[in-house]
Amino acid sequence: MENATYIALSRLDTEQRAMSVVADNIANASTTGFKSQHVLFSDYLSPQDGSDLPKGAENEAYTQDLATWRDLSQGQLQQTGNPLDIAIGGEGYFTLRTATGIRLSRSGRFQQRSDGMIADDAGNPLLDRAGQPIRVPAVDHTLTIASDGTISGANGVIARIGVVIPQDQHKLLPEGGKFLRADTPTTQAPAPKLVQGMIESSNVQLMPEMTHMLQIQRDFQFVAQFVESEATRQQDAISKILQVNV
Structure with missing residues (x-):
């Protein structure tokens, strides 16, 4: 179903935002007085139409970057x-x-x-x-x-x-x-x-930031592969339906 793709795309969008924030932290690891920033994620619940959910159904949870907060701890x-x-x-x-x-x-x-x-x-x-x-x-x-x-x-x-x-x-x-x-x-x-x-000095912790960047890259690749496989699945389903109706 297309909703799964939309949910995955919301995750990709927030991962891109997180990557830009982490990259900025790493770029300023040697900038005097710099304070690192971090992204705060949250779920955005999208209820289905109607006052009550069908039996066994759940709200759809999209990912959103709720805010960016600054680490105010003292640098060395x-x-x-x-x-x-x-x-x-x-x-x-x-x-x-x-x-x-x-x-x-x-x-x-x-x-x-x-x-x-x-x-x-x-x-x-x-x-x-x-x-x-x-x-x-x-x-x-x-x-x-x-x-x-x-x-x-x-x-x-x-x-x-x-x-x-x-x-x-x-x-x-x-x-x-x-x-x-x-x-x-x-x-x-x-x-x-x-x-x-x-x-x-900057309060950026370089090694944790590098590790975080690698984790974001892995998550992004995993979700991107899911979107690609979902698109392939939908195309295969459409092709089979067309073959049956011919």
Whole structure:
């Protein structure tokens, strides 16, 4: 029956979605501050027509990817020795001003631009608690960054790095491997925990992700073979019926 094919096709569609999510995780296994994502599957029940099911009948269960959730666990902190590398311990995100607007990030690789602004490797300025770019005076060659984000130089405090906490972290939309767009209100972290000279690595577990990818490939091949064999069975049935009616 065609319903079996439709159910199998729903499984293929969700497997393709799962594969793209796993592939993105693997591609960002070395991206600083990256948080892995995972697909949440669910059954979609399609009841047959009529108030009561026929004797022995059951609801048809289609597969659907209900949602994609982000693993917010802390990545390993790695020491770099670069005084402008900053890791966030616990909750919070850096805010950066990009060409497409304010974006959040856990990637703490920063450098000083020629105009004195602290920015990421693409030149996007790091913002302070007031939402303004942080500019370091030219005379300050040695910077100290306290755990609360306070940046100090030779002449005292320069700025305080803004670290925000979204109201709902699962409403953050990824843009590439490093940035997140906040479609939810954010507030300044009252007591951020920043570590100078370190970065947070991706929290992707590479070997489990590779194993998961192989499992998805096997499942996809199995279901695809079922769809192909079901199509062959239906074609054979049609051919036999036509032969009988000739």
